[in-house]
Amino acid sequence: MSFLLTQAVPGDPVTANLGQRASEDPDAVAAFRAANGLDKSLPEQYLTYVGNLLTGDFGTSQQTRNPVASDLAEKVPATMELALAAILVAVVLGVGFGIVAALYRDRWPDQVLRVLSLSGVSVPTFWLALIAYYWISFKLDLLPAGGRLSPGAPTPPQVTGFYTVDSLLAGDWATFGDAVSRLVLPALVLASFTVGVLLRFTRAAVLEVLGDEYVRAARAKGLPELTVVRRHVLRPALLSVVTVTGVAFAGLLSGTVLVEQIFGWRGLGAYAYTSALALDLPAIMGVSVVVAVIYILINLVVDLLYGVIDPRLRLS
Amino acid sequence: MTGPDPLLVPAAPLAGDVDVPGAAAAAGEERAARTLTRSPWRRPLAVIGLVVIAAWVLIAVFAPALAPYDPLAQVAPKLLEPSAEHLFGTDNLGRDVLSRVLYGSRLSVPLALLLVVLATVVGTVLGAVAGYFGRWVDGGIMRLTDLVFAFPGIILAMAVTAALGAGLRNAVLALVIVTWPSYARVVRGLVLSTRESDHIQASRLLGASALRTLAVDVRPTVLGPVLVLSALDVGNAVLLLSGLSFLGLGARPPAPEWGAMVSAGAAVFDSWWVGLFPGLAILTVVLAFNFLGDTLRDALDPRTARALRG
């Protein structure tokens, strides 16, 4: 599917990659087409592509001149580290605040959190990134930012590709601290939108469960409110929050395109951006495939969490 | 991963309507109208949103009179800090940032509205056709929405814009391509649910044409939810458009577009005022639309709310 769509794109990759002047030279065009297999028929190209995919070959990026697979292997962990940190922040803040908002419904904490939630989904991420970078990192020097490690710092030995995890595995505390402190700001910025989404959604989910009869039954048993919320309300509410978190994580990946720009995070978002600008089809395809795989993994995790939360969905 | 925007999922209805069905039903019926007309002052967020939007509309209309300088002309030395002459300072080309921010409202707000209108029209028409005719028409259109949903929105929009050539017009087109499917899905669902109802069946039996049935009998049920959906989407449209411009895929220089201005601010990082003010402009506009949308969503009658839930 993705393949057809990229073929349907009306722009000519030849022009985008060789520049206007070169594309008027028929020899150069033919050479470029041959090198990239563009001279073959569409079905042929498709079969070749799928065949190569199965062997882990995404083709060669016209931009970086590297195999797309090796580009991706380098970029994906960077973005996943950022995105996972952001979703963690978003879940902790969004779900936590959402519960508070629901329990204080219509009172002042709820009103304040409502404005916070709306601000989260209203703030332009790229601008927030710039402002945070400038004031927090540059002016006030509270947190370092820009890149995944201090300039010139050696990268930890690659195991997972997550610098935080890899440095821990290597027992390198200095690098770990460096990696974590540089992760905080971009993760917070990236999480801002998702915090707003999850806050509003959790509030609604908790309120819905609070109206359920089994919650009244729990209250009728005279259990302390905290126990009622923790044991009886949270679990069913989380069931729907988990779904939204999955969707939100996908949205968060889109956000990396903007945030990675500002923070000089050399990940998938930045790669997708440069590839899209250059109409670097193999690279765009590679990114799309990776994102599709990530979506599938998210769905898998969501389904697994369902089973953990709800005994009715467990396989017997 | 293709559900509706979680933001559109309405808050839970008031709990505890046990044993008072009359009250719940009666309240549900007129609730929307009442909340919107009778008690605007009890909804401060909506009032703030309206005031801010009205202010930006006025600014857009009277920008030439309000702006102290020509937004495109170099009127002062580069990168002056905010001062009495240049309240928001000057940018990397010596242009007055305040004037550019004011003029920017003439691009961002109307284009965002245009984007929403186009996406609504395209999505509604395709969704209605899919839901009404079913079978292969439905299959085809729904596969198309699947296709769009399979890509992360901004990456698809970037690729399309890059292919069509950067520019505001193409950015709007690209975003229409990315956003119409959510409307199509909602409308398709609504049409499917009304198609089977008795009066629709009756009018079809009486020989009404498909177009007439859609326009006369189906439209009322679809219109409300779709309008609410688009109203909720305006803020997001502003964000998406300015995002593309920030990436250099929307407005072309020297157009005073807010996203592009933030991007310029990122290039002259040290001169914070260049990026701060246009970003604040985006924030206030989007926040205002979302304040309004939030109130609208709370005022929804339960049926519309369910429809939007997807």
Added chain:
Amino acid sequence: MTAPLLEVSGLRVRLPSRTGAMLPAVDGVDLTVHAGEVLGVAGESGSGKTMTALATLGLLPHGARTDGSIRLAGRELLTLSDKQLRSVRGREVAMVAQDPRTALHPMLSIERQLTEHLRHHHGVGRKAARDEAADLLDQVRIPDPRAALARYPHEFSGGMRQRIAIASALAARPSLLIADEPTTALDVTVQAGILRLLDRLRRERGLAVLIITHDLGVLSSIADRLVVMYAGRVVESGTTADVLASARHPYTHGLLDALPEGGSAAMRPIPGSPPALGAVPSGCPFHPRCASARDTCAADVPALLQIAPGRLSACPVDPYAPVREVVS
């Protein structure tokens, strides 16, 4: 007669509408329940019976206001703090809710739902609580109680779940059980089983039971006394035998006629529907639906008058003549 266990007097409950106006849902209700007694409260939905029960537990919906007095074993409940009220709930008053499909938490094991408040209120250890829970399940006739403890509600049938819900309500040894439509969602045969169970528990434990239902047939077999409510007010009360044999209020007649085996004109529902909250007609609230209404019925709210020892009725239309004749 000893002092009643539960004594509700002049209870008024008002609920907020969406516009913020306060609408009366319960409007001056008096009732009493003695230990070991079963009191039936009857009325269509919207009559305020559920709100009366929820007020007793202090579990009214968000924003509700209460006036009057609810005394349990001599102690005023309406002025208790949340914390004090919580120790009353579960330990002294327990509730069995309407629908067994929704009343048990779908994601918690039976053991947890049966033992959590037992452990909370009485500080019972895990092991002892489990034994007691198994014993309770046995009392409500759940086969293989030990194994049932480890299972989840969806693995049981509706009637079983209602038995479990009753067991759960009884776990912390309350003296008053409030059952809100406990059998409505169940088959007739299962219904009878649940009613027998409640009757047995009342006899064996001296439990006071308040049963709320729209179905006078359910009450006829188990309740000692009946209270009939309409539009937030009591319209008739008395011993079950008296009320069923010689109902005085046209509304009570209406409920009786609506029963499947209710006298000559079987299953004749009352025309119209009960008034919506905040739209209660003037005068006798029932007059728009009443076959024997007179002009005066729309003018004044009829008082609840004693018509015989222990018998009250709020219909002034010749209260001493058998109302049946007026109806037919």
